[in-house]
Amino acid sequence: xxxxxxxxxxxxxxxxxxxGLCHAIPADTVTAIVNTGDDFRxxxxxxxxxxxxxxxxxxxxxxxxxxWGREGESWSFMDxxxxxxxxxxxxxxxxxLALHVLRSERLRTGDPLSAIIADFAAAWxxxxxxLPMTDDVVATKVETNEGLLDFQHYFVRRxxxxxxxxxxxxxxxxxRPGPGVIKALSNPDCEAVLIAPSNPFLSVDPILSVPGIxxxxxxxxxxxxxxxxxxxxxAVKGPTAKMMTExxxxxxxxxxxxxxxxxxxxxLVDERDPPQDLAIPSARADTLMTTxxxxxxxxxxxLDLAASVRx
Amino acid sequence: xxxxxxxxxxxxxxxxxxxGLCHAIPADTVTAIVNTGDDFRxxxxxxxxxxxxxxxxxxxxxxxxxxWGREGESWSFMDxxxxxxxxxxxxxxxxxLALHVLRSERLRTGDPLSAIIADFAAAWxxxxxxLPMTDDVVATKVETNEGLLDFQHYFVRRxxxxxxxxxxxxxxxxxRPGPGVIKALSNPDCEAVLIAPSNPFLSVDPILSVPGIxxxxxxxxxxxxxxxxxxxxxAVKGPTAKMMTExxxxxxxxxxxxxxxxxxxxxLVDERDPPQDLAIPSARADTLMTTxxxxxxxxxxxLDLAASVRx
Numbered sequence: 059x060x061x062x063x064x065x066x067x068x069x070x071x072x073x074x075x076x077x078g079l080c081h082a083i084p085a086d087t088v089t090a091i092v093n094t095g096d097d098f099r100x101x102x103x104x105x106x107x108x109x110x111x112x113x114x115x116x117x118x119x120x121x122x123x124x125x126w127g128r129e130g131e132s133w134s135f136m137d138x139x140x141x142x143x144x145x146x147x148x149x150x151x152x153x154x155l156a157l158h159v160l161r162s163e164r165l166r167t168g169d170p171l172s173a174i175i176a177d178f179a180a181a182w183x184x185x186x187x188x189l190p191m192t193d194d195v196v197a198t199k200v201e202t203n204e205g206l207l208d209f210q211h212y213f214v215r216r217x218x219x220x221x222x223x224x225x226x227x228x229x230x231x232x233x234r235p236g237p238g239v240i241k242a243l244s245n246p247d248c249e250a251v252l253i254a255p256s257n258p259f260l261s262v263d264p265i266l267s268v269p270g271i272x273x274x275x276x277x278x279x280x281x282x283x284x285x286x287x288x289x290x291x292x293a294v295k296g297p298t299a300k301m302m303t304e305x306x307x308x309x310x311x312x313x314x315x316x317x318x319x320x321x322x323x324x325x326l327v328d329e330r331d332p333p334q335d336l337a338i339p340s341a342r343a344d345t346l347m348t349t350x351x352x353x354x355x356x357x358x359x360x361l362d363l364a365a366s367v368r369x
Numbered sequence: 370x371x372x373x374x375x376x377x378x379x380x381x382x383x384x385x386x387x388x389g390l391c392h393a394i395p396a397d398t399v400t401a402i403v404n405t406g407d408d409f410r411x412x413x414x415x416x417x418x419x420x421x422x423x424x425x426x427x428x429x430x431x432x433x434x435x436x437w438g439r440e441g442e443s444w445s446f447m448d449x450x451x452x453x454x455x456x457x458x459x460x461x462x463x464x465x466l467a468l469h470v471l472r473s474e475r476l477r478t479g480d481p482l483s484a485i486i487a488d489f490a491a492a493w494x495x496x497x498x499x500l501p502m503t504d505d506v507v508a509t510k511v512e513t514n515e516g517l518l519d520f521q522h523y524f525v526r527r528x529x530x531x532x533x534x535x536x537x538x539x540x541x542x543x544x545r546p547g548p549g550v551i552k553a554l555s556n557p558d559c560e561a562v563l564i565a566p567s568n569p570f571l572s573v574d575p576i577l578s579v580p581g582i583x584x585x586x587x588x589x590x591x592x593x594x595x596x597x598x599x600x601x602x603x604a605v606k607g608p609t610a611k612m613m614t615e616x617x618x619x620x621x622x623x624x625x626x627x628x629x630x631x632x633x634x635x636x637l638v639d640e641r642d643p644p645q646d647l648a649i650p651s652a653r654a655d656t657l658m659t660t661x662x663x664x665x666x667x668x669x670x671x672l673d674l675a676a677s678v679r680x
Contacts, residue, residue, distance in 0.1 A: 102474030134443050138467030142492045152463035155470075156449030163413030181453045 061249035063361065064089045064242045064280070068261025069096070069108035070125050071295055071347075072254030073115035075285060075360070076186070078353025079252070080116060082361065085185035089242040091271075093256070094171070094190045095198035095227055095264030098210050100148050101139075103158040104165050107210075108261065109175055109190060110157050117182035125295065128153045147215045172236045189242060191265045194233040198264055199226050209260070218297035222304045225259050230267035235274075243274040250364035251280050255287040255345065257298045258317050259305070272321065281323040281367045283360050286311040289328040289346060312336055324367045326360050339367050372560035374672065375400045375553045375591070379572025380407070380419040381436050382606055382658075383565030384426035386596060386671070387497070389664025390563070391427060393672065396496035400553040402582075404567070405482065405501045406509035406538055406575030409521050411459050412450075414469040415476050418521075419572065420486055420501060421468050428493035436606065439464045458526045483547045500553060502576045505544040509575055510537050520571070529608035533615045536570050541578035546585075554585040561675035562591050566598035566656065568609045569628050570616070583632065592634040592678045594671050597622040600657060601641040623647055635678045637671050650678050 063083060067076055067090050079088045090112060097106045107126075114120040114128055121129045131151035140146045150158065157178065164174045170193040179188050198209040202220035212220060243251060256262055266272050275282055288311050293299040299309045307313040311327040312334045318325075324339040334340065341363045347353045374394060378387055378401050390399045401423060408417045418437075425431040425439055432440045442462035451457045461469065468489065475485045481504040490499050509520040513531035523531060554562060567573055577583050586593055599622050604610040610620045618624040622638040623645045629636075635650040645651065652674045658664045 101470050102477055103470065132443050132445050132463060134463035135446070135466050135470075138464040139471065142467055142471055142489055144467065144471045152443060152445035152466075153449040155446050155463075155466060156453055156455065159412050159414065159446075159466075159470075160450065160453055160455045166413055178453055 061247045062087045062089060062242075062245065063250045063252065064091060064248055065252040065254055066091050066262055066265050067108070067112070067254035068093045068256030069111035071287065072108075072256040072261065073111050073120070074347040074353050075252070075254045075357060076112060077115050077350070078347065078355070078357035080186050081350065081354045082357040088186040089238070090186060090188045091191055091239055091242060091265060092188060093261045093264050094192060095196050095260070096209050096213070097195075098197070098208060100210070101145065101150070102162070103150075103155075104162040105158050106161065106171070106175075106190070109188065110154070112188055113157065113175075113178055113182060113184070116179070116184045116186060116188070119182070127151050148210060170237070172238070187238065187242070189238050190236045191239060191271070192233040192236050192268050194229060196230045196233050196264060196268065197228045198260060199228055201226065213260075213297075218300060222301050225263065227264050227267040230264070231269065233268045235268050235270050240270055240274045243271070243278050246279060248278060248280040250361055251275060251278060251282040252360050252364070253282065253284040253318065253322060255285040255294070257287065257293075257296055257301070258314055259301055260297075266321065275321055279369055281364045281369050282321060283324050283326060283364045283367075284314065284318050284322045285326045285345060285356065285360055286314055286328060286331070288314060288331060290330040291332070294346065310334065311340075315340075323369065324363050326356070326363055339363070341366075372558045373398045373400060373553075373556065374561045374563065375402060375559055376563040376565055377402050377573055377576050378419070378423070378565035379404045379567030380422035382598065383419075383567040383572065384422050384431070385658040385664050386563065386565045386668060387423060388426050388661070389658065389666070389668035391497050392661065392665045393668040399497040400549070401497060401499050402502055402550050402553060402576060403499060404572045404575050405503060406507050406571070406578075407520050407524070408506075409508070409519060411521070412456065412461070413473070414461075414466075415473040416469050417472065417482070417486075417501070420499065421465070423499055424468065424486075424489055424493060424495065427490070427495045427497060427499070430493070438462050459521060481548070483549070498549065498553070500549050501547045502550060502582065503544040503547050503579050505540060507541045507544050507575060507579065508539045509571060510539055512537070524571075524608075529611060533612050536574065538575050538578040541575070542580065544579045546579050546581045551581055551585045554582070554589050557590060559589060559591040561672055562586060562589060562593040563671050563675070564593065564595040564629065564633060566596040566605070568598065568604075568607055568612070569625055570609075570612055577632065586632055590680055592675045592680050593632060594635050594637060594675045594678070595625065595629050595633045596637045596656060596667065596671055597625055597639060597642070599625060599642060600639040602643070605657065621645060622651075626651075634680065635674050637667070637674055650674070652677075
């Protein structure tokens with residue numbers, strides 16, 4: 059792999075693969091296109107959960123045990139918010155607040171999210187370009203048995219308990235891809251596009267909902283490879299499996315491949331899964347990414363698969 | 370003293386006397402009218418330094434050794450802001466941020482500062498009504514040898530080093546007294562009005578600059594007593610003495626009394642000061658407020674002076 063690699067990603071699970079990629083090949087040849095459908099305003103602050111997870115993961119600041127937020131985080135702010143009767147269902151760590159406060163202020167003065175994130179990434183020495191899928195507002199909404207919920211209300215406040223009926227991405231039809239996004243997909247230097255093992259419905263679909271991105275993937279000379287988020291018939295983390303059941307889908311790599319039909323050229327399937335009947339090329343490997351070593355190995359395996367299915 | 374007492378106050382020094390008052394007489398009979406000329410926006414947050422000092426002091430959360438902010442404060446936010454290249458000249462503690470974030474959000478949604486502060490005070494069990502001098506924006510600006518500086522730029526960023534030529538309160542002429550302010554001064558139950566030993570030019574003058582407050586003081590049946598901020602020919606804290614020199618004034622209780630001429634009926638002067646030639650009644654006492662015991666004693670002495678000069 060001598061060219062560039064672009065990866066579509068959500069937060070925690072995706073960030074692990076992006077980190078692996080950044081060790082498998084030179085980090086500055088990896089471009090991450092990041093979901094912003096989870097972004098929301100809370101306590102007047104503009105919060106970008108998936109982008110921030112990438113920032114923490116790629117700069118070595120992530121809390122590995124917790125799975126989100128900063129290592130060594132403190133919680134004086136939340137304690138004081140609680141003492142004042144403020145909303146405390148969304149945890150904002152003391153150090154984490156810096157991203158939200160500085161981002162909110164710059165957004166208020168008219169700076170685009172992409173420029174702000176580029177500055178944050180540079181300040182923290184992140185070599186891989188991190189591109190928000192869009193600088194426009196796209197908000198993931200979940201239609202459930204409890205009504206239409208904002209994403210974070212579904213995900214954090216209601217802990218994914220409501221039954222999902224459908225998902226929509228408000229603002230998507232009017233959104234434009236963020237600066238560099240289309241180029242990262244259609245650049246002749248791009249040798250592979252990966253879709254991270256993030257939640258297909260909540261983390262990857264928002265990216266694909268931005269007009270122009272699906273078309274750029276179709277027109278790319280690089281093969282598009284999805285890493286399956288399913289391991290042993292379960293999702294590694296988060297509500298993917300529960301949602302697939304609620305949406306009437308099998309919990310399987312094949313169902314995810316079907317969901318990505320027309321977008322992906324091949325899929326990396328976990329070796330613990332039962333044999334899959336896929337209409338596209340695939341490879342099987344251990345896709346669990348517990349250690350950094352695992353992450354690098356999965357990244358390399360996905361790139362090998364890409365090399366074998368060149369368009 | 371069986372009625373109510375109202376005190377005009379700035380931050381640190383004034384808060385000590387307010388705390389003493391709240392122990393000398395029932396706290397719910399003490400009304401503090403608080404300077405908001407220091408209020409400013411920083412990193413997109415609305416910050417009210419004097420009000421917050423009162424909130425911390427009266428709820429037992431103040432950092433006594435440091436003289437400002439919260440006891441046991443942590444600084445992860447500032448560390449992260451610095452790592453991101455953000456402005457770090459104004460210290461915002463992790464716990465302290467809760468006041469700023471919650472206040473900013475409520476101001477943005479249209480709530481007046483007075484209502485927000487009343488809620489904060491109630492949440493923290495503060496019995497004494499704390500009234501912002503105004504719900505409108507009044508901004509203290511300092512004309513110096515380095516040009517016109519915003520208050521916090523003069524006070525914190527430039528550490529009061531520029532030479533002060535004059536001070537103005539932008540927005541004051543159009544400002545209205547905050548809810549309850551005029552009543553707290555003109556209520557027949559009000560038996561004394563105290564002016565805290567805060568900086569006369571930076572902390573008390575902004576309050577007096579709000580149209581209606583000076584008139585309410587003049588019309589009050591309660592005597593108005595200033596506690597001198599000068600001890601042994603020096604200011605206890607802050608730039609009062611330096612400013613008085615720069616403004617061509619003696620550093621003396623008499624000069625402060627002259628400054629308040631027409632507003633105050635009597636002054637409590639520190640016993641270490643040289644004899645003063647005052648045109649108004651005065652008493653002498655130890656006015657240093659190191660311990661809570663000191664604060665209660667000074668409060669009682671000021672109330673005794675008020676009782677002796679009833680209008």
